[in-house]
Amino acid sequence: MNDKHHEFEKYDFFRSDRFVNDPYSYFDYLRQQSPVLREAHQGIVMVTGYDEALEIYNDPERFSSCMSTTGPFGGCPIPLEGRGNEDISALIEAYRDKTPFSDQLPTMDPPEHTKHRALLMALITPKRLKENEEFMWDLAEKQIDSFIARGECELMGDYAQPFAVLVISDLLGVPPEDRIQFRKHLIRQEQEQGGTGVGDVKKGEVHHSPLAWLYDTFSAYIEDRRRNPKGDILSGLAAATFPDRSVPEPLDVARIAANLFAAGQETTVRLLSYAFQVIGERPDLQQRLRADRSLIPNFVEECLRIEGPVKGDFRLAKKPTKVGGVDIPAGTFLYVANSAANRDSRKFENPGEFQMDRENARLHVAFGRGRHTCPGAPLARAEAVVSVNRMFDRTRDIRISEKVHGPPGARRYGYLPTFILRGLTHLVLEFDPVPEGSQ
Numbered sequence: 001m002n003d004k005h006h007e008f009e010k011y012d013f014f015r016s017d018r019f020v021n022d023p024y025s026y027f028d029y030l031r032q033q034s035p036v037l038r039e040a041h042q043g044i045v046m047v048t049g050y051d052e053a054l055e056i057y058n059d060p061e062r063f064s065s066c067m068s069t070t071g072p073f074g075g076c077p078i079p080l081e082g083r084g085n086e087d088i089s090a091l092i093e094a095y096r097d098k099t100p101f102s103d104q105l106p107t108m109d110p111p112e113h114t115k116h117r118a119l120l121m122a123l124i125t126p127k128r129l130k131e132n133e134e135f136m137w138d139l140a141e142k143q144i145d146s147f148i149a150r151g152e153c154e155l156m157g158d159y160a161q162p163f164a165v166l167v168i169s170d171l172l173g174v175p176p177e178d179r180i181q182f183r184k185h186l187i188r189q190e191q192e193q194g195g196t197g198v199g200d201v202k203k204g205e206v207h208h209s210p211l212a213w214l215y216d217t218f219s220a221y222i223e224d225r226r227r228n229p230k231g232d233i234l235s236g237l238a239a240a241t242f243p244d245r246s247v248p249e250p251l252d253v254a255r256i257a258a259n260l261f262a263a264g265q266e267t268t269v270r271l272l273s274y275a276f277q278v279i280g281e282r283p284d285l286q287q288r289l290r291a292d293r294s295l296i297p298n299f300v301e302e303c304l305r306i307e308g309p310v311k312g313d314f315r316l317a318k319k320p321t322k323v324g325g326v327d328i329p330a331g332t333f334l335y336v337a338n339s340a341a342n343r344d345s346r347k348f349e350n351p352g353e354f355q356m357d358r359e360n361a362r363l364h365v366a367f368g369r370g371r372h373t374c375p376g377a378p379l380a381r382a383e384a385v386v387s388v389n390r391m392f393d394r395t396r397d398i399r400i401s402e403k404v405h406g407p408p409g410a411r412r413y414g415y416l417p418t419f420i421l422r423g424l425t426h427l428v429l430e431f432d433p434v435p436e437g438s439q
């Protein structure tokens with residue numbers, strides 16, 4: 001083991017900034033020892049292997065999602081001490097209401113999760129997704145109009161953030177006259193907090209949810225449409241029922257809508273920024289993509305694999321068990337590192353290399369797996385494919401701004417200082433606009 005590796009041991013992945021710029025060397029270091037390994041600072045079991053990650057995601061009987069976005073760092077109200085040999089399922093249920101974000105879909109377990117997830121899936125029908133994708137093509141065009149003449153843009157603020165908010169607004173059928181409000185409320189919050197919107201975890205602090213505005217707004221929509229159905233998307237939402245046909249409270253529906261904004265914004269923004277970072281950094285790939293647009297979907301999959309926006313999520317062991325031959329006492333927090341599983345060489349050859357034609361790129365776990373697997377995956381994929389296509393339509397050559405990020409070989413990029421999200425803080429691009437009329 002070399003000196004660099006010994007040095008890794010000194011730093012707490014969850015509390016220090018040491019691994020913000022490069023979490024991958026640390027994950028590789030852990031995986032080399034064991035794909036399932038308890039780290040010394042917090043006692044959290046780090047899961048860096050692909051098969052092991054899948055085993056955990058696919059087994060909610062053994063692993064609970066309560067506290068999936070905060071781990072122990074949002075405060076753990078459940079008295080876990082000394083329970084390593086017990087089945088703590090009932091204990092988790094007894095304290096569930098006191099755990100952070102317990103009303104949010106990502107932290108629910110079956111059977112509650114199954115019920116609320118069904119409500120959400122009733123919204124994301126193939127028909128709705130298709131209409132939403134059609135909307136994206138126009139929206140991308142309009143968003144690009146707002147900066148194209150400048151020959152440069154800050155991708156997050158000028159494009160990705162407004163784009164991501166407006167796409168979800170369209171998906172949920174927010175009336176066009178209200179969308180400016182959504183943009184104002186949601187983007188302002190995001191910039192103030194630099195976070196996920198759900199309640200971001202920054203070095204262990206939890207900023208409480210900025211979702212109140214969304215809850216109020218959607219509860220009001222649902223109440224209104226229940227009184228006066230208008231045949232629009234919100235009326236469909238208002239009429240949706242749980243699988244047992246019981247009628248959800250307006251707040252239950254509002255939570256689902258808010259979850260979509262919270263989980264679908266920051267993540268998509270980071271995917272878009274990484275895709276354009278690669279396009280700017282790799283003129284060879286940019287040329288190939290421009291020449292053959294059918295390569296774009298797999299390019300997006302490889303972006304998700306090698307630099308997924310969600311570094312990892314937590315699970316809590318409900319009973320004493322084993323994963324990858326390692327004993328896991330009940331009450332153990334596990335950090336399932338998607339970004340590490342996606343670079344496991346047992347699954348992906350030369351995992352640190354960006355291979356646009358990688359055949360199994362789509363098998364990445366950037367969207368998780370199992371019951372909580374990202375329901376927004378088709379949307380996020382479409383947002384990236386549409387954005388890359390439209391930017392190619394409107395520009396001749398996309399470059400990284402040397403003024404802001406420095407010259408090739410000495411670039412300066414900033415990354416979000418959270419242990420959940422991976423992504424750039426900003427990205428300035430320069431380009432030659434295609435003259436109007438010659439597209």
Ligand code: HEM
Nearest residue numbers: 068105106263264267268271310313367368372374376380
């Ligand atoms: C590149 C973009 C995205 C990435 C990398 C991503 C990643 C993920 C991951 C890893 C999970 C699973 C968490 C877990 O198992 O604990 C998840 C869940 C979720 N995502 Fe996404 N997501 C993205 C975009 C979106 C979009 C666009 C939406 C909505 C429009 C969305 C909505 C959700 C929701 C509601 C959940 C919770 C599902 C559940 O708990 O059943 N995501 N996402």
